[in-house]
Amino acid sequence: MDFYPEEHNMSLTRFESMLKTNDIVFFDSEEFEAIANHYIENGKIALARKAVKLGLNQHPTSSNLKLFRIEIAIFENKFNLANELLSELHVLEPNNEEIYIQKANIYSKQDEHQKAVDLLEQAVDLTDDPVEVYSLIGMEYLFMEDFQNAKLNFMKCLEVDDLDYSALYNVIYCFDFLEQHEEAIEYLNMFLNKNPYCEVAWHQVGKQYFDLKEYEKALSAFDFAIISDDQFVGAYLEKGKVLEKLGKYNEALENYQITLQLDDPTAFALLRMGKCYDKLGSDELALKHFKKCVHEDPLLDNGWIAITDFHTKRLDYQKALYYINKAINIDSDNLLYWKRYATINHRLKFYEEAEVGYRKTLELGDYELQTWLNRGDTLLKLGETDAAIINLTQALEYFPESAEINFRLSGLNYRNGNDIQGRYFLKNGLKINPEFTIILEELFPYANDKKEVRKLIEKFNT
The missing domain is CATH 1.25.40.10 (Tetratricopeptide repeat domain)
Structure with missing residues (x-):
């Protein structure tokens, strides 16, 4: 039974009034279902639980209310209770696909995603709405990071309902993750042969061409998206980005300006x-x-x-x-x-x-090399030579073959009077790249002018 908004609001008002007064008011089972569903969708689980409990008191054989009770138990992580209730319901209705879907939901929450998929594949054969089930299977494969199988199941959603844009976005998400841009374009072109005015598909084609740096083709795709829906803000934004890449800044501005007028x-x-x-x-x-x-x-x-x-x-x-x-x-x-x-x-x-x-x-x-060097040089300017040595010693763990670090550590150690360490790092630096001795000239003139330093450099260069 579908409720008009007025009837729905009236049912909610009557129900909440009943809770306040403790009077028992009769509702038919569909009203209880609508009330419970409303509270679940709005995250008011305590009120949903009350609606289901009172509903089952008045309609103890209602399968849908039993399923709502199970859904609430799963939401509250009461998996044992949910499984018991599902088993009882399965005896009465072995072909009810919702039983399989809720069992799969329990497995999913317990990170047993393959078991969830196995149950959902059974549900596909029982349901009148395979799109929802294929979508759930696709999500389970996403949880397992099996993007290929996820993609195939979202494609099945579109085979049944080619206006399921949520599934279309998920298909493209999988293509993107797999870096299959050409394959994505091929699939979208097949989709567009059946749905030539699907602005979402044209938009996605444009984004794929953009990622491939084929900007002229991307521009054409976004133009088709706009032809399909001239109020499509996303297409104007993406078209603007492409025009920027092509250096057409005034045209890009025109497209961005349109988005400000539309939204x-x-x-x-x-x-x-x-x-x-x-x-x-x-x-x-x-x-x-x-x-x-x-x-x-x-x-x-x-x-x-x-x-x-x-x-x-x-x-x-x-x-x-x-x-x-x-x-x-x-x-x-x-x-x-x-x-x-x-x-x-x-x-x-x-x-x-x-x-x-x-x-x-x-x-x-x-941990970029330049950040370590900049901090070391700044500490040197502040006269914090010990802190600079600690900083560059840490940097050396990430960049052991950096001549810039070794020469700085050499200069710092000579400056601190630790000639043994200074000599060690100087030799390392010379072995890696002697051209960086300029660091000693510019930052550590005291070390650079030392006789042993000059001898080591000259010896290495001869």
Whole structure:
């Protein structure tokens, strides 16, 4: 029984009134099902449980209410109870596909995904709605990271219902994960032969060509998506990205502008418009859109990075620092923010702040050679030679064949009066790449001028 919204709301009102007054009111079984389903979908499990309990008191033979009871038990991880109830129901209705689906759900929650698939494949033969079951099978294969079988099952959904866009997106997700871009295009073209005005399929074709860097073909695909649905915001956004790649910034701007007219402004569109204006040399408009972008979505890191880089390129480090500080206040664990924070402070000769930035960058997992070197050089400027040695010794674990690290460690150790270690790292550096002795000349003149250092370098070069 399908409820109109008014009838549905009336049933809910009557039910909730009954709970408050403790009066027993009669509902037919379909009303109880609709009420229970409403509460489950809205995450109100306690109310769903009450609806099912009262429903079964009035309609003890209702299979659907029993299934809702099982669904609630599974949601609450009461798997033993759910299995007992499923076994009882299976005796009464051995061909009810929902029993197999719920049993599969239990296996899935217990990470026994292959057992879930086996049960769902039995359910396919019993159901009048194979699309739902194929979709569930596809999801189980995704859990197992078996993208090939997942893809095949989502394709089966589309064979039954070619308007199941959720399945179409999942098929493309699998193609993408398997890096099968050409195969994805071939499949989508077959799909489009049956559904020539499917804007979603054209959109996905365009994205595949974009990934293959075939920008003209991508452009055509997005044009077809727009022809199929001229209100399709995603197609205009993707078309704008392609036009940027082709250097057609004014045309890209036109497409981004259309998205602002069709829907509320998105931070992504504002960001891309800022980038286009930047490329066109319209500094004022670029900055205006970058500011709008971070206002629209303060969590979009690319927005803060764009506005920071905008000022950095113009050597306005004070403004760049202002914006990167704002970004860090919003997300203090963002690696890209800290890298820029360190670089900007270094250029402003705020070495203590720069060192904090480099250290934080390393703590967040950026183990690039240059980050280790920059931190070491900054610690040297601060006179923290011991800390610089510790930093570069850690770096050596990741880059044992780096001449730049070895020469720095040589210079630092000579500077600290540890000539034995200085000599050891100097020899290592010379073996790896003697051209980097310039590091000693520039950063460690004391070490560079030592007689034994000059002799070792000359000996190596003869």
